[in-house]
Amino acid sequence: RFQRRIRACRYDIDQFTPNFLSIFDSLVPSEEEIAKQNQLLAALSRLINKEWPNSKLYLYGSCANSFGFSNSDIDLCLSIDDKEMSKVDIILKLAEILQAGNLQNIQALTRARVPIVKLMDQVTGLSCDICVNNLLAVVNTKLLRDYAQIDRRLQQLAFIVKHWAKSRRVNETYQGTLSSYAYVIMCIHLLQLRRILPCLQEMDATCNVTVDDNHCTYFDQVDKLKNYGAHNKETVSSLLWAFFHYWAYQHDYMQDVISIRTGRIISKHMKDWTRRVGNDRHLICIEDPFETSHDLGRVVDKFSIKILREEFERAANILQYDANPSVTLFEPYVP
Ligand code: GTP
Numbered sequence: 001r002f003q004r005r006i007r008a009c010r011y012d013i014d015q016f017t018p019n020f021l022s023i024f025d026s027l028v029p030s031e032e033e034i035a036k037q038n039q040l041l042a043a044l045s046r047l048i049n050k051e052w053p054n055s056k057l058y059l060y061g062s063c064a065n066s067f068g069f070s071n072s073d074i075d076l077c078l079s080i081d082d083k084e085m086s087k088v089d090i091i092l093k094l095a096e097i098l099q100a101g102n103l104q105n106i107q108a109l110t111r112a113r114v115p116i117v118k119l120m121d122q123v124t125g126l127s128c129d130i131c132v133n134n135l136l137a138v139v140n141t142k143l144l145r146d147y148a149q150i151d152r153r154l155q156q157l158a159f160i161v162k163h164w165a166k167s168r169r170v171n172e173t174y175q176g177t178l179s180s181y182a183y184v185i186m187c188i189h190l191l192q193l194r195r196i197l198p199c200l201q202e203m204d205a206t207c208n209v210t211v212d213d214n215h216c217t218y219f220d221q222v223d224k225l226k227n228y229g230a231h232n233k234e235t236v237s238s239l240l241w242a243f244f245h246y247w248a249y250q251h252d253y254m255q256d257v258i259s260i261r262t263g264r265i266i267s268k269h270m271k272d273w274t275r276r277v278g279n280d281r282h283l284i285c286i287e288d289p290f291e292t293s294h295d296l297g298r299v300v301d302k303f304s305i306k307i308l309r310e311e312f313e314r315a316a317n318i319l320q321y322d323a324n325p326s327v328t329l330f331e332p333y334v335p
């Protein structure tokens with residue numbers, strides 16, 4: 001049986017806050033970059049709407065969820081209701097429209113798990129991927145953005161965790177480690193348990209959409225919740241310590257599922273996630289807030305779980321003992 005180890009945070013953790021915050025500041029995209037993203041969105045929307053007047057183009061993923069680093073690629077989703085055309089036909093037609101609109105480096109990837117059109121825009125210098133009718137991603141992007149509005153520490157914590165995960169190469173889903181989306185959900189969960197964030201899906205719904213049989217409802221008037229976490233004075237360094245301490249020594253990998261939908265830890269047993277089903281091994285369980293049968297940890301296998309847990313322990317120990325945690329934490333992984 002897994003032994004939970006509780007230890008007290010080092011007394012001087014807060015002295016590192018300015019260092020962590022300056023790392024955060026260096027990763028946030030500039031106003032100018034955000035303006036460029038919107039410029040590209042507007043230009044592409046104009047072009048596509050000429051052909052498909054009832055379609056709509058959305059930004060989603062890190063460029064729209066408040067958790068994007070500067071210079072990242074942008075994710076777009078085309079919403080179109082056309083019963084005549086298959087997704088692949090739409091992708092091919094979309095590539096044609098963009099080509100005719102003088103955009104360069106267009107590639108239609110019709111055989112990918114999620115078919116997309118890739119392009120690089122010469123005017124703004126931005127690269128982007130456009131998918132079709134992936135509206136759940138648009139809705140979960142809004143949920144993450146809404147959480148980020150409530151307390152500034154979420155964005156700070158998630159940026160630092162993502163930066164750690166990229167430096168240590170544990171943000172590679174094709175290698176069996178976790179997506180950026182999963183890491184942000186893990187941060188939201190921690191802040192819910194510490195009463196810095198509420199559980200929006202447990203509150204009276206003010207936002208209500210149904211996407212492929214998934215009812216996505218939650219309280220989205222987040223400007224009314226700006227003081228929600230104010231009674232909790234923890235700094236981003238102590239939250240970072242708590243994050244890694246939790247995943248290194250407290251999370252029960254045998255029994256627990258983290259769930260931001262409920263704001264609680266729920267049991268694997270209840271979700272029937274106790275054994276491998278197909279390719280889903282459920283070795284670390286992170287419930288998707290809307291697609292609740294979906295475990296964001298499903299990509300993790302028996303090799304990568306070991307790597308991941310060793311990295312959580314390394315990070316927890318650095319935050320506990322290292323003289324220079326804001327440097328050591330991000331030292332690149334060397335195989
Ligand atoms: P970076 O590109 O690493 O900065 O992060 P990102 O926020 O763009 O994350 P990622 O590439 O992991 O995912 C892009 C978007 O796709 C997320 O914001 C989600 O909206 C959506 N997404 C990613 N993975 C999943 C998943 O497993 N399930 C669902 N429903 N949506 C996902």
Ligand code: MG
Nearest residue numbers: 061062073075
């Ligand atoms: Mg992305």
